[in-house]
Amino acid sequence: MPTIDLETETGRKEALRRMLTIRQFDTTAGERFADGEIPGFVHLYIGEEAVGVGACSALEDDDYITSTHRGHGHCIAKGLDPKPMMAELYGKREGYCNGKGGSMHIADVDAGMLGANGIVGAGPPLGTGAALTIDRKGEDRVALSFLGDGAVAQGQVHSAANLAATWDLPVIFLVENNHYGEGTPVEEQHNVENLSATAGAYNVPGITVDGMDITAVNEAVTEARERARAGDGPTFIEAETYRFHGHFEGDEELYREDDEVERWEARDPIETFAQRLIDRGELTNEEYEALQSEVETTIEEALEYAQSAEEPAPEEAYDDMFAAEVPEITEFARRVRADGGDPDGGER
Amino acid sequence: MPTIDLETETGRKEALRRMLTIRQFDTTAGERFADGEIPGFVHLYIGEEAVGVGACSALEDDDYITSTHRGHGHCIAKGLDPKPMMAELYGKREGYCNGKGGSMHIADVDAGMLGANGIVGAGPPLGTGAALTIDRKGEDRVALSFLGDGAVAQGQVHSAANLAATWDLPVIFLVENNHYGEGTPVEEQHNVENLSATAGAYNVPGITVDGMDITAVNEAVTEARERARAGDGPTFIEAETYRFHGHFEGDEELYREDDEVERWEARDPIETFAQRLIDRGELTNEEYEALQSEVETTIEEALEYAQSAEEPAPEEAYDDMFAAEVPEITEFARRVRADGGDPDGGER
Amino acid sequence: MASAGLEAEATETMTVREAIRETLREEMARDEDVFLMGEDIATMGGVLDVTGDLHEQFGKDRVRDTPIGESGFMGAATGAAATGSRPVVEIMFSDFLGVAMEQVMNQMAKMRYMFGGKTEMPVTVRTTEGGGMGAASQHSGTVHSWIAHFPGLMAVAPGTPAAAKGLLKSAIRSDDPVFFFENKMIYEQSGEVPVDEDFTIPLGEAHVEREGSDVTVIATQRLVGESLSVADELEGDTDVEVIDLRSLYPLDTDTIVESLEKTGRLVVADESPLSYGTHAEVVARAVENAFYSLDAPIQRVGVPDTHMPFSPSLEREVLPDGAEVRDAIERIV
Amino acid sequence: MASAGLEAEATETMTVREAIRETLREEMARDEDVFLMGEDIATMGGVLDVTGDLHEQFGKDRVRDTPIGESGFMGAATGAAATGSRPVVEIMFSDFLGVAMEQVMNQMAKMRYMFGGKTEMPVTVRTTEGGGMGAASQHSGTVHSWIAHFPGLMAVAPGTPAAAKGLLKSAIRSDDPVFFFENKMIYEQSGEVPVDEDFTIPLGEAHVEREGSDVTVIATQRLVGESLSVADELEGDTDVEVIDLRSLYPLDTDTIVESLEKTGRLVVADESPLSYGTHAEVVARAVENAFYSLDAPIQRVGVPDTHMPFSPSLEREVLPDGAEVRDAIERIV
């Protein structure tokens, strides 16, 4: 059973809710970052919601995903809880990573979310590895790796795709082509019209879909998932989409024109999907507004949760390096925390 | 003007001579290695001569090539001298690399030969870099990178191909598909029928040619060279070929059947080309035999040269690390050579 | 070429960021073969705004935005350097060097030696290091110790704007591969920089930033400034000599030894993870060459073998700082 | 689990190669989640014949020949380890680690920490190191110092067949990433190996191979055997203690300190390039923890910051050996 069945009315409403949740989460994160409350970097998913939700809806709960630096949307789409997500952005102990990861490393391995990733192109090899576990253990699940258009230039993506294709591993590669890698347009990063052309190098199906249309994404992933489960190996999907905000919050966006942004904003994946449901009579305007305010409440609560959560204690910095106890770390921690301790050097 | 013009009779005879020279060089190298005279590894090019000679003939003298671990054939095809080549295999000071490189690192940058390479897949990025120099300086030359079928699984090959295609750099990628990467058949390394399918991922021409036919290879490279010079960017060529010997000398070849080897041997690229010249009346059997014995003499002389050449002096090991003088190396050399020297540690 | 001393030269006040950018500008103007390549260094001016407006002056042919493929473009830079170019590569964050390490370690670092000295490798690799920005584990690494360890590579890491200029000039003019490590927390730090367009600092020279007789602090990058502040605080009490190590490889053993002959006590402060870090090599040089001058155990200040955690309170904990340098000094004087 | 001591246990004579292969066999038989992947490790049995016949017993699903893409399959091993597999990866020659370093340094080494401890990373990476085969610069590197330096990775390097077995078992059973470095020149070296299928050696323990009171030689890999021979040669003259360091990270400071308290003199012999190598870290630990026991400058024996040249006469020159260990001892006793 897919996580969210877009063939059903409830499913479609749930998908809409998730897209709205992403939008609201990232709007809030962007504001809080601009206000200096959230440290580090944040990369917002606003505008790309149909890709994440369309894809993760087609997965089952125990399928794996690997994500990117732009991971909030994937997390919410995969069913992660906005509270510990936001707490992680705030670097709090209640965050998914106890404050050690931040926006770029949110993970919930038990939920099949193998981590946002600060390294462009690192996800596909990891997804291939998850698929290898699945394959070797004969499990009935798949892995899906999100990657950006820019990431398609990374060698390790290709090395992994070659491995997955050769071994028929149950993994799906989903390129979110938002037309830029930071400030560089996709045409300056690649020589192909469509990045799904990559599939040809590995003799796997390659397909380009409208990433502003949740249904199109969902169908492509559903099909790819079937292929994967049937032992027919990977599929390479390109979803054409757009990020409405800058690459990171604070980006001056000198590399693109306002009217390009407006053209894409006119195709807002949430508005168009909501309108479709309204047109079909599945959703009333009132219900839509109610949904929006529910989601606002959810994110407000997440924000409050995060803001009032505890800072990790400094000495927690020394935890989690290894499963085993490592004397170096214990010793260095002791030295730093004891304000230096004794001069050592053995006995005089 | 191509290095060797296969449209002319002299050119064809010269090409035949080069193929024979490679065959003879590598036969000798294999024997001397088996006898324990040549240290390290040697990877023989026997059976693949039409690829190297077909390709390098189409280049001009000042074009660049990057090679592989199986580099002897490329060197000879590019016009390098068998004497310092053989001396290098013997680790002698008169070798191309003064004995520092050996079989896997023969290079002659002035002759446009940017090195054999012990790292599978490392050549294409280097060739792309040579093409970048050419492009930036507006030079009228090209670069050609040889790579094996196995190397096509290496990420850096793809990252380089993407760069070269996006920047329209004058580089040619020539895959020598000899159907094995060490003991692993190409089908276990890739999912595609033809490795030229890789070209599609970069929207450049991809072509598969018969690598046992020097003319076919030559024509493909001639065309690719024209494209490159015209500013139209890279071409991805696959030449189907076969190595008649093991991966390295001493390989037991448990991974392939004798009759497969025999089938390919029946298509010997030298014999078939010579026969074609004989059939056309361009070459008599006597001339062919004379050519063979000339080549034998050349290689015998190279062997004698190498055997009687000088060993590098041990202290030469400390040369050539940097263009600049680096005190560490001077100091370590002093310490080792002076049997330790004084205990240092400053004054007592 | 001008000497390394700053005395009596005309200077101007600039930040580390400006010193790097202006040096790139001067070297590109001076030598046509010099060009820059990296991710978003042209149109965006670099994510940490180092290359800034250089593309406007030199065009996108000489300030090249690359696709996101460090293995490909590092290899291309290596191939370009072997054929007569003088590329300056930017690796946005030093953690990304992992992507390109094959070309760095097996080609760039080895080509000259393997070819018996018959090629040059005039390539400079600029990259940012260090914690302090809340950038978490994959954007905060300090990796210069392993580059310094790898034979065939030179590595420098300036602690001041003047050092940034002088070392970057030497790096670009060098015929060897040089890694230039920029700590991201000192881009805004300002200081006097010689205006001389030929002001270079030899690769392999440390610099005594402040003389002292009680204890030597050998520091790098951000910790140079912090150690100087500590030295000021301790003024009157303890007379601290502060050395900016500047070059990690080659490493200036002589300056270390000279200082130790005077002070007999050593603190090494560097943001590398402690085990197998730059500190250890400085200790080894000291023990090999100034053993009989040493009066107390050498103290190492660095990152306690963790990655950089995201949360600011955790990051502060593991980042070495002036207070730790001070503690280390107090432990041995 | 059995202890590290070899005393009174049933043993059998085997080579390092056999010890590794049989350990792999036992661990695969013991735990279904363990599987091997690497280039030509199945049909060919590994280019240096370590995996040998294992594929015949376990099939090509558990002894996997990979395509030649270290970045891809190292990443796949990392992803597999994060999802319940226990992969053992072979990187044919350690120089090839450069291809896979991104996955090693940013994923395998950091994942657990970045995720707040919420994942395990039970992966073992086996690879060969070292010169002596005429394999030239790209197939002879000794890179364990930079793996040992990188936070989040453990690194071991056995000097004897028994250590090979005990450390490899611990590596495979560990829930952390462990690099297992095999010096290619000692594959044929034989010795007594405990037959116990649960014989493990704790990661992070050095081992005194020979007791002595005049000078301590801390050696790794091939240099353990060579140092033992030197100790025999010097018998009667100088009483040499020889320690097989075994674990590079964690590093056994206690054993080092204990030995130095007895001998006061230290030689560190390891095939890493000298600058920033394993030697330096051992020196630093000694100086931090046994400063007042040291009677003479510490001596480092290693590769003099060159790559491995091809020519046997050159290779012999730069390779550290027993004679250099002996010289180093004689310099300080």
Ligand SMILES: Cc1ncc(C[n+]2csc(CCOP(=O)(O)OP(=O)(O)O)c2C)c(N)n1
């Ligand atoms: C290996 C690596 N190189 C460079 C970067 C810096 N970087 C972060 S995001 C980004 C752009 C990625 O573009 P794309 O893959 O299209 O994803 P998008 O940001 O558009 O979602 C770059 C270059 C990185 N994080 N990792």
Ligand SMILES: Cc1ncc(C[n+]2csc(CCOP(=O)(O)OP(=O)(O)O)c2C)c(N)n1
């Ligand atoms: C990065 C790297 N990985 C692995 C190897 C070991 N190796 C040497 S040759 C070879 C096979 C290469 O196959 P292919 O590219 O088809 O070239 P061929 O030997 O068939 O000419 C391998 C795996 C290597 N040298 N470099």
Ligand SMILES: [Mg+2]
């Ligand atoms: Mg993008």
Ligand SMILES: [Mg+2]
């Ligand atoms: Mg092949």
